[in-house]
Amino acid sequence: RSPLDVAAVRADFPILDREVGEDTPLVYLDNAATTQTPEPVIDAISRYYREYNANVHRGIHTLSQEASLAYEAAHDRMADLIGAPGGREEIVFTKNTTEAINLVAYAWGLSNLGAGDAVVLTEMEHHASLVTWQQIAQRAGAEVRYVRVEDDGRLDLDHAGELIDDDVAMVSAVHASNVLGTVNPLDELAAMAHEHDALILGDGAQTVPNRPVDVAALDVDFFAFSGHKMAGPTGIGVLWARESILEEMEPFLYGGEMIREVTWETATYNELPWKFEAGTPPIAEAVGLAAAADYLDDVGFETIQAHEDYVARYALERLEEREDVRVFGPGPEVDRTGLVSFQMEGIHAHDLSSILNDHGVAVRAGHHCVQPLHRKLGVPATARASFYLYNTREEVEALLDGLDAARDIFG
Ligand code: PMP
Numbered sequence: 001r002s003p004l005d006v007a008a009v010r011a012d013f014p015i016l017d018r019e020v021g022e023d024t025p026l027v028y029l030d031n032a033a034t035t036q037t038p039e040p041v042i043d044a045i046s047r048y049y050r051e052y053n054a055n056v057h058r059g060i061h062t063l064s065q066e067a068s069l070a071y072e073a074a075h076d077r078m079a080d081l082i083g084a085p086g087g088r089e090e091i092v093f094t095k096n097t098t099e100a101i102n103l104v105a106y107a108w109g110l111s112n113l114g115a116g117d118a119v120v121l122t123e124m125e126h127h128a129s130l131v132t133w134q135q136i137a138q139r140a141g142a143e144v145r146y147v148r149v150e151d152d153g154r155l156d157l158d159h160a161g162e163l164i165d166d167d168v169a170m171v172s173a174v175h176a177s178n179v180l181g182t183v184n185p186l187d188e189l190a191a192m193a194h195e196h197d198a199l200i201l202g203d204g205a206q207t208v209p210n211r212p213v214d215v216a217a218l219d220v221d222f223f224a225f226s227g228h229k230m231a232g233p234t235g236i237g238v239l240w241a242r243e244s245i246l247e248e249m250e251p252f253l254y255g256g257e258m259i260r261e262v263t264w265e266t267a268t269y270n271e272l273p274w275k276f277e278a279g280t281p282p283i284a285e286a287v288g289l290a291a292a293a294d295y296l297d298d299v300g301f302e303t304i305q306a307h308e309d310y311v312a313r314y315a316l317e318r319l320e321e322r323e324d325v326r327v328f329g330p331g332p333e334v335d336r337t338g339l340v341s342f343q344m345e346g347i348h349a350h351d352l353s354s355i356l357n358d359h360g361v362a363v364r365a366g367h368h369c370v371q372p373l374h375r376k377l378g379v380p381a382t383a384r385a386s387f388y389l390y391n392t393r394e395e396v397e398a399l400l401d402g403l404d405a406a407r408d409i410f411g
């Protein structure tokens with residue numbers, strides 16, 4: 001049984017009432033890409049624009065003060081959400097997870113990586129970290145190593161132990177894979193990294209939305225996630241990093257707001273976290289993201305995780321039963337998030353996705369920004385159904401009906 005009152009949750013998400021064809025209700029199963037937005041988040045953003053829209057930091061007038069307080073409070077809210085030991089100073093708002101990782105790669109990587117150094121990634125990295133570290137390592141003359149993914153969809157930790165040696169300066173790993181759903185033991189990778197004086201970045205895009213996450217317990221040095229995957233708005237992401245590391249790091253972007261004093265020749269930088277937030281930041285988005293954290297917290301992250309598991313495990317079971325479906329990722333005995341990637345025999349994932357769409361079912365089809373892993377799996381593309389707190393087992397049935405329809409068409 002699910003611990004969640006799904007009907008009550010669904011009533012908070014107006015978009016779930018819409019139809020995507022004639023009398024075709026929406027079955028939204030693309031939550032690993034972007035989640036839907038509940039009324040309290042929409043309201044918070046709307047209230048911001050209706051009541052106190054203004055630029056932050058610089059204004060003495062009432063609206064600017066209100067906007068500044070709300071924007072700063074959003075930093076506190078994120079620090080609280082992920083257990084940032086240093087509080088607000090350690091929370092940098094970015095555009096998304098991708099920009100958060102780029103910030104670290106450019107600002108930390110370009111000044112700390114050199115010839116002879118190595119960066120360790122996993123074979124299940126999203127392009128957000130894979131391509132970014134590839135490029136930065138190349139510029140720095142550093143080497144990139146990949147921790148193997150085993151056939152059961154788990155990381156080969158023995159291999160990680162072999163790869164992480166004294167040459168390694170950075171380990172960058174997804175907390176959960178957006179293709180396989182595997183949740184990786186970041187704490188164990190962190191211990192390996194720290195044993196060799198390397199730093200570790202966790203990509204939390206697929207975990208912060210659906211389970212309790214504590215960066216101090218994971219013992220990582222950097223952590224990144226996106227607002228739009230956790231019932232929040234698009235256009236905002238978060239980089240958390242240890243205060244001592246942020247203090248040492250050069251800025252990533254230069255401009256207004258991030259400076260203390262500027263002369264014709266040079267500039268000194270503002271205090272944390274503003275040193276890393278050049279220009280006018282995503283103020284409305286920060287307000288919305290804080291409201292999203294409040295909303296998810298009210299439901300309870302343990303409850304969300306248990307509900308997602310309840311729906312996803314059912315989908316996994318039912319898909320495994322089908323002879324014409326190949327499911328990727330670890331079995332139900334492994335800690336995994338609520339997504340299932342699969343392939344249907346004789347039907348390209350794009351065709352399948354298009355037929356499912358005719359039935360109102362929204363799933364992702366493609367390489368999900370993880371091309372090398374798909375090559376390793378031997379498939380050009382997969383279909384991915386990903387669940388969130390508002391999804392139901394009835395919606396899994398709708399997905400299965402859609403697969404039957406696709407089978408009827410393709411024979
Ligand atoms: N990492 C992972 C694991 C993801 O799933 C995603 C989004 N698919 C990203 C990074 C990138 O997130 P964004 O597009 O919000 O930058």
